[in-house]
Amino acid sequence: GENVEQHPSTLSVQEGDSAVIKCTYSDSASNYFPWYKQELGKGPQLIIDIRSNVGEKKDQRIAVTLNKTAKHFSLHITETQPEDSAVYFCAASSDTGRRALTFGSGTRLQVQP
């Protein structure tokens, strides 16, 4: 089955700096890669996603890049703000089998004001 590894487990940045979180996946059949943000006491919320036919996608201060050959994808947050502080999860799924998400272990991002 799919295995998704996520690094780092914790990340502390100063307000206004950029933050980068990286994930690798094992199943070459995976073709959908979402990123979720989870605030304390709440369920994960989708912030951006990318399909394997696209190398990069941006949405305001958030971007995701995908390298299919190397089987890794990254989340980039620019001009970080204190409200970006949360736990971020990457995930992967394919169009075959369960079509369910396999999640990384999460990154706790702390933006220092």
Next chain:
Amino acid sequence: NAGVTQTPKFQVLKTGQSMTLQCAQDMNHNSMYWYRQDPGMGLRLIYYSASEGTTDKGEVPNGYNVSRLNKREFSLRLESAAPSQTSVYFCASKSGRGTDTQYFGPGTRLTVL
């Protein structure tokens, strides 16, 4: 439009007790999922239902049963709770019609003593 709702929010059980976690979605989604979240391990799939009337095992199904009662509702049952089932449980749903986005509920925090 409430999205995905879960009840209860919190529950404390004694070892051996049984209980059912309820999940409902009002988005007319075909697919529904149950995940558990443990510290440092991300979310792991327990069971899923690709459509009304079907259920399948995920990564960690042992000790759980599910019922897809109708298109809206997907319940998770613990027949004989064990301390290892202490976790936060999330329900999610997905349209299944040309989109991969999963929407998560707020979670149920379960403690088994």
